[in-house]
Amino acid sequence: MSVRDSLVVQFLDLVLCAVLVAAYGVLVATFGLSSPGIALLGGLLVGFVPGYAIVSALFPKAETSVDLRGDAKRLTFGHRVVLSVGTSFIVGALLGLVLASSPTGLFAGPTIVAVGALNVVGLLVAAGRRWATPPDRRFSLHRPRGVTFFTASSGLERIVTALLVVGVLVAFGGIGYAVVTPDRGETFTGFSVLTQNDTGELVASNYPTNVVSGESSDLYVEIANEEKRVVDYTVVVLLQSVDEETGAVTASSELRRFEASVPAGETATRQFTFQPDRAGENQRVQLLLYRGSPPTDPTRANAYRSVHFWTTVSATGQANASVVPRADTSLAPALRADVPPVSAVWSSGGSV
Template identity: 35%
Template sequence: MSDRRTAWLLLPQPVRRLPADLAAVVVLTLLTLGSVFIPGINETPLRVIFGLGFVLFLPGYALIAALFPEKGSREVSADDDQTQTETGSETETKPSPVPGSDAAETGSSQSTERSEHTQQQGIDGIERVALSFGLSIAIVPLIGLVLNFTPWGIRLAPIALSVTVFTLACVSIAAKRRREVPAEERFRVPYRAWIAAGKAELFDPDSRTDAALNIALVLSVLLAVGSVGYAVAVPPQGEQFSEFYLLSESDDGELVADGYPDELEVGEQSELVVGIGNNEYELTTYTVVIQLQTVEQDGNTTIVREREEIDRFQATVEHNNSHHEPHTVQPTQPGENIRVKYLLFKDSVPETPTQENAYRDLHIWIDVLNPNEASRLAPQFRY
C-alpha cells in the first residue's frame, strides 16, 4: 500500500489533481496511440476498439468538459413545485404570503433568482454523452479539412496526432475551469455510486425474480460483447481471387500498365514486369508460364497453331501482398500478330499449359521482324 502511495506522489501535482473522467480520457487517448503505432499491436483488434472511441467520443467529451465544468441539474417548473408541495415529499407546506406585502415580494424575488440560477447551470449526464458523440463526429472531419491544406495532408499519423493534441488541450482547459468552480457545483462522474448500486443489485437482489433477471442481463451483455469481439477479431472472409497484370517502365522510371512493345526484331529484348496480387486469404505459390503463340482467327474462335515456352517462374505470396517479377521478352522467330501469352497457375502446372487450364491469363500482341526486313521498312515509320 505504501509503495502505491509513493508511486502516486511521484506524479506531477496537476496529474494527481486531474478528475477521474478526464484522467480516463488521457489514458484512453494514449492507449489509442499505442494501438495504432506500436508494431504488432496495430495489427490486432485493439486498434479498431480504441480507434472507434478515439474518433467518435473522446474529442467531443473533452470539448464538452471544457465548455461545461459544472454539474447539471434538472430545471424545476411551477407544476413540479406545486406537485412537490401537495405530496409533501420534499417541501413543507407553508401558507402563501399576503399579495402586495414585503414577504410576497421577497418570495417572488427569491423564486426568480432560483429559477435563473437553475437555468444557468450545466447540462446533465445524458446530454453530455449525446453531445460528446455529436461533436466528435463534427470535430474530426474539420481537423481533416484543415490538414488537407497543409503539407502533411490527410494521413494516419497527422490525423491521430492532431486529434490527440486537440483532445489533450481540451482536457487541460477542462481541468483548469473545473477547479475554479465551487466544489459542490463541479461535475463529477458518480462511478463509485454506480459500482455500489451495481454490486447491490447483482449480489443482494430484492427477490428471486430480480436475481434471475440480473443473471439474464449479465449473460446478455457477455453474449453481446463476445459477438462484437468475435466480429472484430475474425472479420468475414471476402471473395477469394488473385490479381494478374503486366507493367512496363515509363521514361521517369515508374511502373505503368501501358507502353507495351508492339514490334520487335528477332533477338531484340523488351523489359516488362509481371505482377501478382494475392487475395486468397492464405499463403499461395504461383507459377507463371510465358509462351509465344502463333494463332489464327476462325470467326470468333482463336486457334493456336504453334506455341513456344520462353520463360517460367514461381512466386510465393502472402495474403494481401503483391509480387513483381521482371521479365524479358525476346522473340526468336519472325512473324506477324505473335501473341505473347502469360498463364498463371496455383500450386501445380499441367503438362501442357494452356489458356483453358490456367487460373488467370493475359497477353499482348507483337510483330516480329527480321533485321533486314526492319531496315527496309524503317523509312515508312519516320513520319
C-alpha cells in the same frame, strides 16, 4: 469527503480519458495496430474522447440543463455520452478532410498523431474550464445526488438513451479498425513487356513485329508488386493465331514460362528470349501473369494480368523491327502500366 478525494472525483472522467490516450500511444508503439483490442481502444480514441473533451469544455457545470420544447431537461451523463459521440464524428470528419488535403495524407501515422494532439488539447481546455467553475457546481460522475447517470423524464426516453449508448459502444471497434488501423490502400500488380533501345533504356516500344521463324529477340517483363506482401508470380508467354473477324484464337503454343518472387513494394524485371516457333501473319504474342501457379490451360481470361503485342513471323527473309505495334481495337489492353522504376534485373539464358 476530503478536498483531495473531491478533486479526484470531480476530474476522474477527464483523467480516465487522458489515461486512455496515453495507454493507446504506448500500446501502438509496443504492439502495433493489428490487435482487435488496440483497434477498440482506437475507436474510443477517435469516436468518443474528442467529443467528450469538447462537451466537457462547453458544459463544465453539474446542473447544466437544456430547454427542449419549453421544458428544462437536465443534461445527464447519458446525454453527454451521446453528444460526445456525435461531436466526435463531426470532428473526425473535419480532421480527415484536413489531413487528406495536407502533404502528410490520410494515413495511420498522421491520423493517430493528429487525433492524439487534438484530444490532449481538448482535455486540457475542459480541465481548465472545470477548474474555473466553483467546486460545488462542477460536473463529476457522482452528480447529481440521487439521480442516475441515465436519468430521463420517461421510461421510453431512458430506453432510447441506453440503446444509443450501447450501439455507440459496439461501433467503437469498427471505428477504430477503419480509421486508425494502417491504410492498406489499393493493391495491384503492374505488368508490362519492354524492349531495350540503343541507349540501354527499357522502353515500351520497338517490339519485334516482323521476325523470321527461329530468329530470337531479347524482351523484358517488368512486374511491380503493390500487393502489400511478397508474391510468387508465374509468367506464361504464348504465340497465338487470332481470327481477325471474330477475335477467336485459332492456334496457340506456349513459348516460355518462368517464375519470379517479388517483395512487397518492389519492381523486378526479367529478361527472356523471344523465339517464335511457327510462321504466320498478325500473330499475337500474349504474356500472362499469374499469382502462384497457372492453371493447366493458361488463357487471357484466367490470367491475373496480361499484355500483348502483334508480330508477323516469316518462314524466310530478314526481320524488320517496327517501332509501332499493330493496334488491337477489339481487345485493347495497355502494353505498359504505370509502375515504379526497375529495382532488379534477372536474366534468363537460352532460347524458347
